[in-house]
Amino acid sequence: MAKIVLTRVDSRLIHGQVVTKWLQQSGADEILVVSDELEKDEFLQSIYVMAAPPGVEVKIYGVESAIAYWKEAAPNSSAKILFLVPDLSTLEAMVNACVVENDIQIGGLGGGAERKNVLKNINLSENDVEILNRFSEKNLNVFFQAIPEDNPMPIAKLVEKYHTL
DSSP states (O other), X not given: OOEEEXXXXXXXXXXXXXXXXXXXXXXXXEEEEEOHHHHXXXXXXXXXHHHSXXXXXXXXXXXXXXXXXXXXXXXXXXXXXXXXXXXXXXHHHHHHTTSOOSOEEEEEBOOOTTOEEEETTEEEXXXXXXXXXXXXXXXXXXXXXXXXXXXXXXXXXXXXXXXXX
């Protein structure tokens, strides 16, 4: 059975830190990206595939395709997976489908309208906070960690900060 060795939410998906630090630290030999938007864009997919180091397979699926893959193909794989999603809504779909059941690392959530900066490159919306609260209710270990050298920060601290901004 394929094993998720790191679940990471990062709006940038595959980038330098993921390739140089998180892959090595996690021991992953495969990257599974779940993004409905990216699944529809073959050109961007090719860029993400090229960004991965040699020997690391990159699979890109939308939410429904990822759930189907996990149920059908993952049981027959021995891959160690770095699981990447661009946002908390996508992650929640994966949690609800019982694809993601372990620790969740929030690494980067971009800015925008209705979003508040709570730490470095972490920007939360009210919807994000609601999702994070649902994760807490499920007793999922969710923490923020932008780079491996940072100490993981419990989700509750940043949700609390969100409410004070």
